[in-house]
Amino acid sequence: MLLLVAVLSSTLLYSQKSVNNYAYVIVPTKFEFLKTADEYQLNSLSKFLFEKYGFTVYMDNEVPEELLQNPCNGLKADVIDHSGLFTSKLVVTLTDCMGTIVFESKEGKSKDKKYKVAYNEAVREAFEDVEALSYVYDGSAAEVATVPVVETAPEVKTTAVVAVVPEEKTAPNKELVNSEANSWIAKxxxxxxxxVYNNGNTIVMELLYTAIPDVYLIKGKDALLYKNDKGIWLISENDGAQMKTTGVMYLTFQ
Incomplete structure (x- = not known):
């Protein structure tokens, strides 16, 4: 069975999974309901509390190479605001690389009128459920799709030639390759x-969210799209035995 198919199948069985199946937690630098990064120190507090209860935690701007290679081995943390008029209510969630919620806490509550105090009290109460998980990583999510790390940018002789042909002489998937002079749009x-739309406004592909920044599954393909450390978007496809870099994509995200 192809590797990414196995990942998708295991995701569909998420109800049988627990947080113990995942090695890492990724905390965003900014929660959606806040106006600025780490406002009220809520993101820093969340990272601290996850670490306190046994998790290996990274902010989304400091993801290590190991996690980039295994994006589905991490869970994305979030804090959701359910606040009412007089009560601050926060819920902590953990979501896998396919966007499925693996864990959701109770509502942490506070009636303090100061946001900083109220949010800190509420998130600490919500984390009581995280503590109750008694998390211990069991290693069962280790066999997931591996994204190859490209040390240097692929060599492109002209702007019209964008496909990278691996040493094994595997032909690039032409459906997934465009040119630098013909940038596609991702909406x-x-x-x-x-x-993703081409210049004729025709749908080329769909990119599915993973918990790792700048890493997407390509829907309907045993393939990933990811951005390397040079800022170049690369396509990596599964040939049934390993992941191979087969092309470059030029995208404008909207």
Missing amino acids: TKDGLNYT
Whole structure:
């Protein structure tokens, strides 16, 4: 069975999974309901509390190479605001690389009138459920799709030639390759998943969210799209035995 198919199948069985199956937690630098990064120190507090209860935690701007290679081995943390008029209410969630919620806490509550105090009290109460998980990583999510790390940018002789042909002489998937002079547009409705259009406004592909920044599953393909450390978007496809870099994509995200 192809590797990414296995990942998708295991995701569909998420109800049988627990947080113990995942090695890492990724905390965003900014929660959606806040106006600025780490406002009220809520993101820093969340990272601290996850670490306190046994998790290995990274902010989304400091993801290590190991996690980039295994994006589905991490969970994305979030804090959701359910606040009412007089009570601050926060919920902590953990979401897998396919956007499925693996864990959701109770509502942490506070009636303090100061946001900083109220949010800190509420998030600490919500984390009581995280503590109750008694998290211990069991290593069962280790066999997931591996994104190859490209040390240097692929060599492109002209702007018209954008496909990278691996040493094994595997032909690039022409459906997934465009040119630097013909940048495609990626549009989103939910802020997570993207639809890619060519210059004729025809849908080329759909990109599915993962918990790792700048890493997407290509829907309907055993392939990933990811941005390397040089800022170049690369396509990596599964040939049934390993992941191979087969092309470059030029995208404008909207």
